Amino acid sequence: MKYNFDEIVNRRGTYSVKWDGGQVIKNMGLTERYDEETIPLFTADMDLPVPQPLIDALHKTVDHRIFGYSIFPDEYFEAIQHWFKKRHDWEIKKEEILYSPGTVHALSIAVRALTNPRDGIIIQRPVYPPFTSVINANDREVRNNALICDDEGYYHIDFEDFEAKAKEEKTKLFILCNPHNPTGRVFNKDELKQLSDICAKNDVILVADEIHGDLIRRNQPFIPIAKAACTVEHIITFTAINKTFNLAGLHCTNVIISNPELRKQFSSVMGMHLPSPFMVSALIAVYHDGEDWLEQLKEYIDGTLEWVVGFLAERMPKVKVRIPEGTYIMWMDFSGYRLSPEEVHDRIYNKANVLLEDGKMFGEEGLDYQRICIPSPRPMIMEAFERIAREFEDVK
Template identity: 75%
Template sequence: MNYNFDEIINRRGTYSLKWDGEELIKQFGLTERYDEDTIPLFTADMDLPVPQPLVDALHKTVDHRIYGYSVFPDEYFDAIQAWMQKRHDWTIEKEHIVYSPGTVHALSIAVKAFTNAEDGIMIQRPVYPPFTSVIEGNNRHVVNNALKKDDSGYYSIDFEDFEAKAQDDKTKMFILCNPHNPTGRNFNEDELKKMAAICHKHNVLIVADEIHGDLLRRGEKFVPMAKVAEHKDHIITCTAINKTFNVAGLHCTNVIISDEELRTKFSTEMGMQLASPFAIAALIAVYNEGEDWLEQLKDYVDGTMTYIKEFLAENMPEVNVAIPEGTYIMWLDFSGYGISAEEIHDRIYNKANVLLEDGSMFGEEGEFFQRICTPSPRPLIQEALERIAKEFEDISKK
């Protein structure tokens, strides 16, 4: 079937973090202004309708009228295996799959299970802020292998620094984000093999957060690190239906751990976790029947990104942005205006009343950047951009 992603679906009054979460949003320090006129384009979920087979599967589950403790049927694991094989040419064993109610939760479990207080954990900033909180919140230290940016806004790995930090005895774990949030890098096979080899050499465990792995631009291919690394037993991979199919609220992450000892340790730290019948039905539906929807979504997101890039080139040429290889996130560099990060924030959040995410939340490398989540109906994106452009008109060279 054809989906109309231009449709604006009112999410207010549906317990949506983006649209109803004023208190929490202010508590996170994202904005001072939030009202019924705010356009929220901050957190990574979509304002777009999900695949129809998913809606049908959830209806069927609701109609049953009993929502008790649930077990994972064989179809659940079959669907995960088939998806990874078909989409990423990655063969995984059923026994290696461990359910987690969330990806950040899984990261935190891994940190607790495999490292000790005061250990170092490597990440690549600017990066998704909860990476820092799961490390520091568990009393471990961030070891930052900052990504290098060139003039076009393309990020790459500083391998010299990566190896220097990996070989430090205190560094016990590396949390990879691929595709990378917020820079959009889809690391290639060479980069992944090299990072994996360095970590293996220096006994650094890898937790690969690959939950954006299905969301790539046309022509890009996603490579799971554990598929190509020479040694796989020191890699733990987080996958999820969350980002791909816009079901963050259903809590369904699957962690792939091939090493039995690591898997037992991880599962013990987590304790018994059962999924809801809604999460189980959702996963089976989207992995078995969601491909057609995903292809349409990818075209829509690609079109929106082209629209954003062109709009900025024409109306806000000071903003530097590259179309990312992966994710539905764009990372906008406002440094060309030559004004402070506070003033950039004030013009966007308070004056234009658009809620993005300040780049500084992703690490100091993100100063002067703003992150925008693009999977919203294009008319909404258009209105947000027009409002922002108006607030920068007085200082634009345009």
């Protein structure tokens, strides 16, 4: 079936954070302005219709008319195994698969289960803000192995600094984000192997958040770290249907742990979580029948990314941006305008009335940047960039 991703589906009145969450968004300090004309492109959530087999599966679940306590059936595990073998040539054993109602939740459990207060945890900023807040909220300490941005706007790992931080007595955990939010890097096999080797050598547990792993550019490989590493004894991987199929509202993250001892530690803090029947039927449907939709989506996203880069080159050449290797996130460097971050914010959020995320939320490395999520109908993205460009026309 051919999907029409240009279609604008009105999400107002559906409890959407993006479209109905004005007060929440203001309380979070993201913006001062939020009204009926705001174009919200801040959170990693798509404004695009999901696969038809998924809708059919959910209708079937609704038609049962009873939504009681549910189980994880064999088909649930088989669907996960099938997807990762087919898409990423990664063999996962059934017993290695655990469930969490969310990725940030799983991160918090991992931190609590596998480290102690005041232990050091390595992250690579600029990075998805909850990595920092989960560490701080649990009284652990951030060890920032900042990524290095070259003149082309391409990010690299500082391995010397990474190894020095891994060697520190108090460092117990590393949280990898791959594909990396917000820089869009998809780390290659050599990089992943090197990160894993350093962690293994220094008894550092490696938690890999790979939930954007299906959303890479067309015909480009994504290598799960569990496949690049020499040993998986110290590796925990998060995968999810939420980013790939826009199902954040169904709360499903899978946590893959090969080492039985780590699995036991993680499970004992996680406790028992029975699934929602909607989530179980959704996962089975998308992992078996969602591939055709995903390929069409990737083509659409690639097209939008190319349009944005072309538009910026023509209308806002002072903005430095690259097509990300993975994710549908763009990380735009506004330093070329020589305006303060506050002035850039005011022009985009208050004057253009487009809601993005200020780069400073991802760490001080992001001060001059703005993050935008582009998986929305292209006409909406075009309108947002038109509005933004107009507000910067007077800057010489």
